[in-house]
Amino acid sequence: MGEYWGWRSVFLVAAILAVIIGVLLHRHLPSRAPAVQMAYPRLILSMGTLFKEHALLRESALTGALWFAAFNAMWATLAIHVTDAPFDYSVQQAGLFGIIGLAGIFGAKTAGRLVNRVGAGRLISFALVMVLASFAVLGLWGNSLAGLIVGIILLDLGVFAAQIPNQVRVFSIDPKAQSRMNAVYMLCYYLGAAAGSAIGVKMMSVHGWQGMSLFGLALAAVALVHHGVKQRRSASSSQ
Structure with a gap:
């Protein structure tokens, strides 16, 4: 679309699709009365209270923000890399790399099936190792098509495999505040995405593709260490 009708056409079609999906969701999703009756200003303020009160929410939000920052750093710079x-x-050829990103669907479906069997914490750890490996591949072999394909598949599998168990943890904190918990989580998640995109592009402009890959590798490593430390503390406190 961008190749033949310009970049604005992509946003126009995305807006139309969003309206269509919104109408379909409105018509087919079941109606649910909120568990908590609260004025809207208090509802918004209460999300800050939830963030302060629940350590698991803070851990999940920070870990998710880190890996999603790495994810968006790569996708924000990929088109620059492959058109050079x-x-x-x-x-058009650069846009076709999005098809490879569909691997994330399989990561999400597999994680959904395994989360109760393996446990959310272990599944997130394994997924973060995949994200870490993806940036190693992208940094070392990112100037070859095969290296890009393998790296992108690992990254999308890892990110979406981590997202499902991470949200399961968030939803389990307080069943009566699931929507607010998710709102806090997704706010942090997309703040990470915005920061990752901005810094990733800057790293790419100054240090090239390898610089961006090292940035993503560092984010994934911090996320994995942070998650591992919190898991050990949680395990020791429950004994």
């Missing part, structure tokens, strides 16, 4: 040497791809 040694690839010199067109806009």
Whole structure:
């Protein structure tokens, strides 16, 4: 679409699709009365209270923000990378890399099946190792098509495999405040995405593709260490 009708056409079609999906959801999703009756200003303020009160919410939000920052750093710079040497791809060819990103669907479905069997904490740890490995592959072999494909598949599998168990943990904190818990989590998640995109592009402009890959690797490593430390503390406190 961007190749033949310009970049604005992508946003226009996305807006139309969003309206269609919104109408369909409104028509087919079941109606549920809120468990807590609260004025809207108090509802918004209460989300800050939830963030302060629940350590698991803070851990999940920070870990998710870190890996999603790494994810968006890669996707924000991929088109720049592949439209330059040694690839010199067109806009349309660059956009086709999004098809490889569909691997995340399989990661999410697999994580959904395994989360109760394996446990959310272990599943997140394994997924973060995949994210870490993806940036190692992208940094070492990111100037080859095979390296990009393998790295992108690992990244999308890891990120979406981590997202499902992380949200399961958030939802389990307080069943009566699931929507507010999710709102806090997703706010942190997308703040991480915005920061990752901005810094990733800056790293790419100054240090090239390898610099961006090291940035993503560092974010994934911090997320894995942070998650591991919190898991050990939680395990020791429950004994």
